[in-house]
Amino acid sequence: MLRADVEVDRRDFTVRAAVEVAPGERLALFGPSGAGKTTLLEAIAGLVAPRAGTIELAGRVLTRTSSPRVAVPAWQRRVGLLRQDPGLFPHLSVKANLAYARSSRTRTGATADGPGHSGGPDGTRGTVSELAELAAALGIGNLLGAMPARLSGGQQHRAALARLLLAHCDALLLDEPYSGLDVALRRTLTALVVRLVTERGVPSILVAHELADAQAFATRMAVIDRGELLQLGPPDQVVLRPASVRVAELVGYLGFAAVADQPGVVAGIHPDRVVAGRAPDRGLVLEGSIAASRPAGAGWEVDLAVPGVRGPSAVTCRLPDQPGSSGSPLAVTALGPPLFGADGTALTAGPSAATGAAPAAPAPAPVAGGVAATYGTREARAEGTGR
Amino acid sequence: MTSGPRAVRSVSGAVSVAGALVVWVLLLGPVITLLTHISGSAIASSLSAPGALQPLVTSLEAGGVTLVVLLLICTPLARMLARGTLPFPRVWEAGVLCSLLLPPLVIGLLLVFMVGPYTPFGELIGHLNLSAVNTFLALVIAEVYESAPYYVLGAQAAFASVDPRLEQQAALLGDRPRRVFRRVTLPLAAPGLAMALAVAWARAMGAFGAVVVIAYHPYGLPLQIWTTLQATGLPSALPFALVLLVVALPLPLAAYIWSARAQSRRRG
Numbered sequence: 141m142l143r144a145d146v147e148v149d150r151r152d153f154t155v156r157a158a159v160e161v162a163p164g165e166r167l168a169l170f171g172p173s174g175a176g177k178t179t180l181l182e183a184i185a186g187l188v189a190p191r192a193g194t195i196e197l198a199g200r201v202l203t204r205t206s207s208p209r210v211a212v213p214a215w216q217r218r219v220g221l222l223r224q225d226p227g228l229f230p231h232l233s234v235k236a237n238l239a240y241a242r243s244s245r246t247r248t249g250a251t252a253d254g255p256g257h258s259g260g261p262d263g264t265r266g267t268v269s270e271l272a273e274l275a276a277a278l279g280i281g282n283l284l285g286a287m288p289a290r291l292s293g294g295q296q297h298r299a300a301l302a303r304l305l306l307a308h309c310d311a312l313l314l315d316e317p318y319s320g321l322d323v324a325l326r327r328t329l330t331a332l333v334v335r336l337v338t339e340r341g342v343p344s345i346l347v348a349h350e351l352a353d354a355q356a357f358a359t360r361m362a363v364i365d366r367g368e369l370l371q372l373g374p375p376d377q378v379v380l381r382p383a384s385v386r387v388a389e390l391v392g393y394l395g396f397a398a399v400a401d402q403p404g405v406v407a408g409i410h411p412d413r414v415v416a417g418r419a420p421d422r423g424l425v426l427e428g429s430i431a432a433s434r435p436a437g438a439g440w441e442v443d444l445a446v447p448g449v450r451g452p453s454a455v456t457c458r459l460p461d462q463p464g465s466s467g468s469p470l471a472v473t474a475l476g477p478p479l480f481g482a483d484g485t486a487l488t489a490g491p492s493a494a495t496g497a498a499p500a501a502p503a504p505a506p507v508a509g510g511v512a513a514t515y516g517t518r519e520a521r522a523e524g525t526g527r
Numbered sequence: 528m529t530s531g532p533r534a535v536r537s538v539s540g541a542v543s544v545a546g547a548l549v550v551w552v553l554l555l556g557p558v559i560t561l562l563t564h565i566s567g568s569a570i571a572s573s574l575s576a577p578g579a580l581q582p583l584v585t586s587l588e589a590g591g592v593t594l595v596v597l598l599l600i601c602t603p604l605a606r607m608l609a610r611g612t613l614p615f616p617r618v619w620e621a622g623v624l625c626s627l628l629l630p631p632l633v634i635g636l637l638l639v640f641m642v643g644p645y646t647p648f649g650e651l652i653g654h655l656n657l658s659a660v661n662t663f664l665a666l667v668i669a670e671v672y673e674s675a676p677y678y679v680l681g682a683q684a685a686f687a688s689v690d691p692r693l694e695q696q697a698a699l700l701g702d703r704p705r706r707v708f709r710r711v712t713l714p715l716a717a718p719g720l721a722m723a724l725a726v727a728w729a730r731a732m733g734a735f736g737a738v739v740v741i742a743y744h745p746y747g748l749p750l751q752i753w754t755t756l757q758a759t760g761l762p763s764a765l766p767f768a769l770v771l772l773v774v775a776l777p778l779p780l781a782a783y784i785w786s787a788r789a790q791s792r793r794r795g
Binding site (some may be wrong): 185187213214215216217218219220221223225227229230231240241286287288289290303307 | 690692693695696697698699700701702703704707710711714715789792793794795
């Protein structure tokens with residue numbers, strides 16, 4: 141179990157977060173660049189010192205700022221960190237890189253940590269075969285004699301992952317490791333990490349600023365913005381039921397429409413959760429005119445100008461069929477949209493997050509004809525969240 | 528080497544190669560001149576004179592001690608400068624640059640006022656029956672002052688070229704700081720350190736300005752060249768110049784070859 145409840149000072153704000161990750165669980169820290177996600181990882185790894193808080197891992201206290209103070213140095217933490225730069229030692233062969241931790245732990249680890257670690261360093265027995273097996277499993281078995289500079293980016297990442305796993309860390313921290321790679325390779329490597337983390341039963345945390353990366357990895361997702369932990373929950377829950385307008389914006393809601401019979405209440409419109417046509421039993425009907433459209437993926441992205449009380453504003457949605465030309469009228473239905481009160485927080489009595497074909501139960505009153513007003517400018521919405 | 532033939536294919540390429548060759552030959556001019564103006568018999572007669580080789584021994588000994596002193600006291604400083612762990616890092620760097628910019632002759636003059644017999648330092652070591660003027664100790668002090676800034680700046684650049692995230696990674700993999708230094712920092716900085724040491728060695732072996740003021744005795748090679756030149760003229764001084772080159776060059780050359788090989792080994 142990895143527990144972290146810390147406050148870390150940064151130049152412009154303080155990162156405050158409390159997370160708990162069970163063995164084998166995969167937590168994604170999702171948020172925009174510069175939100176403080178990496179800072180949190182570095183605090184757990186012991187690379188930056190938190191101003192206040194505690195960090196516990198596998199029954200050991202790694203950091204405690206209250207008395208009695210504890211600050212276990214990074215080299216005794218048994219925390220593995222993988223960054224975007226694989227960080228292989230350029231002067232050592234791939235094999236020596238993989239074996240790097242082995243030769244450290246056999247000397248320092250045994251005395252520093254004592255008992256209580258499963259699958260730990262047991263001298264030399266089985267280590268050579270473990271290295272060879274893991275290298276083969278990761279597809280770098282024939283590269284052990286090569287120098288890191290000879291490896292491709294994907295191979296370097298595989299080697300870096302193998303090196304971490306051979307170090308038998310008690311926790312695995314991944315700081316956007318694959319964001320520089322192409323999509324196919326990113327998928328392969330993420331799937332590989334997921335499999336290995338589950339097999340080994342270590343708690344792991346992934347930092348991501350792309351929602352897709354977080355979703356592909358996580359069993360739970362935490363949304364962080366400017367150092368604040370805004371929401372923590374299963375990935376689908378966070379996306380379908382954002383806790384606030386700010387979270388909704390971060391996970392990809394591109395428009396907010398006023399709900400006709402509930403003053404001050406807005407519905408979040410996610411472009412992927414919109415179907416063409418009027419289906420009042422499935423959600424919120426929006427009517428307006430097409431402002432612009434463009435191909436997006438295998439379908440079309442449409443900016444829909446919805447006339448409202450405070451003037452028209454664009455709601456973006458993705459539709460499978462090619463829409464009409466600019467200016468032509470269009471009616472769409474936002475499926476079970478989350479509702480937010482005037483203060484920007486989610487209303488609990490909103491539509492259910494049920495997915496699939498079943499109609500959402502208490503749908504908001506369908507809009508008769510273009511009375512939906514948007515929630516205001518982006519700046520106004522940001523203020524509304526109180527951040 | 529690989530770009531040479533490619534560059535020659537065009538006229539402008541050929542011109543620039545020719546220009547580079549001229550500059551290169553001009554830079555090597557003194558060495559070429561030395562080799563063409565020296566005869567075997569002159570070498571034999573100069574070096575067979577009684578006591579002729581003593582300055583060579585003195586120079587090698589003083590140079591060796593200087594290198595050890597630099598390694599021990601300047602390497603940690605260079606590392607701290609590179610890592611920015613010192614407060615007001617610019618002030619520290621400016622200090623090192625300052626000592627680099629002092630002309631050697633001025634260093635020698637000032638050293639007399641700093642470590643001469645009537646200074647606190649001079650009196651202190653006087654109690655131990657030592658003197659920092661016209662002694663082997665004085666020679667080492669002068670050589671250290673002349674070569675230290677070159678070593679510090681070179682070593683600082685060598686340490687700065689080591690990615691701190693590699694050191695972090697080594698720590699996270701279980702190495703305590705001293706082991707990180709030994710297993711990651713030092714091997715990665717080694718080629719640069721070797722080059723810095725080679726430059727310092729060349730400076731120390733050729734040190735003259737400070738040496739002529741504070742350590743006229745015992746003679747090292749540069750002073751022997753100077754006194755021979757004054758006593759018996761140019762031709763008899765040339766053999767000692769050759770000796771100086773022969774003993775001063777191998778270490779920098781070896782450092783250069785070794786660091787080039789270390790770099791290419793990393794490329795696989």
